[in-house]
Amino acid sequence: MTSMTSVRRLLRGGKEIAALQALSGDAGLIVLREERAGDIAAREALLNEAFGAARFAKTSEILRSGRAPARGLSLTATCNNQLVGTVRLWHVAAERGRGLLLLGPLAVADSHRTFGIGGMLMREAIARAKARGHKAILLVGDEPYYQRFGFAAALTNTLDLPGPVDRARFLGLELEDSALCDVRGMIRPTGVLLNQRVRQDERELLAA
Ligand SMILES: CC(C)(COP(=O)(O)OP(=O)(O)OC[C@H]1O[C@@H](n2cnc3c(N)ncnc32)[C@H](O)[C@@H]1OP(=O)(O)O)[C@@H](O)C(=O)NCCC(=O)NCCS
Numbered sequence: 001m002t003s004m005t006s007v008r009r010l011l012r013g014g015k016e017i018a019a020l021q022a023l024s025g026d027a028g029l030i031v032l033r034e035e036r037a038g039d040i041a042a043r044e045a046l047l048n049e050a051f052g053a054a055r056f057a058k059t060s061e062i063l064r065s066g067r068a069p070a071r072g073l074s075l076t077a078t079c080n081n082q083l084v085g086t087v088r089l090w091h092v093a094a095e096r097g098r099g100l101l102l103l104g105p106l107a108v109a110d111s112h113r114t115f116g117i118g119g120m121l122m123r124e125a126i127a128r129a130k131a132r133g134h135k136a137i138l139l140v141g142d143e144p145y146y147q148r149f150g151f152a153a154a155l156t157n158t159l160d161l162p163g164p165v166d167r168a169r170f171l172g173l174e175l176e177d178s179a180l181c182d183v184r185g186m187i188r189p190t191g192v193l194l195n196q197r198v199r200q201d202e203r204e205l206l207a208a
Pocket of ligand 1: 050051106107108109112113114115116117118119120140141142144145
């Protein structure tokens with residue numbers, strides 16, 4: 001089991017990076033940073049290992065499929081430059097609900113679990129979402145794990161998802177007081193469509 005001595009915040013290449021020094025020789029130096037294009041293959045392998053093919057059948061996937069994640073809110077944890085953790089946040093909305101995010105998937109490599117990496121990813125994702133002015137975060141997951149970050153099933157009573165869900169696992173976290181109070185109805189995806197993102201990138205390239 002690892003104990004951790006310090007959490008440092010570094011500025012590297014203009015981007016804020018949270019680095020966590022773990023004492024254990026197994027864990028090494030864990031660095032948290034924004035996800036990069038070069039992480040995609042390792043991230044896919046990690047998600048396949050963590051969830052198997054069932055990951056594509058999840059109701060949350062309906063809200064993520066074909067959409068880009070929220071900018072600046074996809075995080076990667078690395079250990080000795082190897083990807084060992086991932087979390088993403090996605091734009092969603094509901095009736096009277098703007099500034100909502102959906103969190104997931106969150107996964108840590110089996111070899112690196114219980115070192116605090118999942119918690120580090122969660123706290124950093126929540127802090128960044130709050131700093132960007134988002135009002136609340138929703139997710140589907142185990143309340144016994146996510147309640148330590150403030151998530152509760154009681155906050156999603158008035159909300160629905162576009163697919164089957166165990167309501168005890170449909171959780172919310174308010175980043176602003178009472179942010180989920182009046183929000184109701186079906187959650188829908190509002191992130192940039194991936195084909196639009198490609199067209200936008202092409203326009204930016206042509207304009208450059
Ligand atoms: C859930 C997960 C991300 C946690 O990552 P991690 O780096 O091990 O998390 P942390 O080190 O911050 O926390 C570990 C603690 O959470 C507990 N925990 C992990 N999964 C849990 C769960 N589903 N329910 C309750 N507690 C859980 C561990 O037992 C451990 O408890 P301890 O602190 O008393 O020893 C990781 O176990 C994982 O990737 N699991 C497979 C994918 C998954 O289930 N993702 C979540 C989707 S709902």
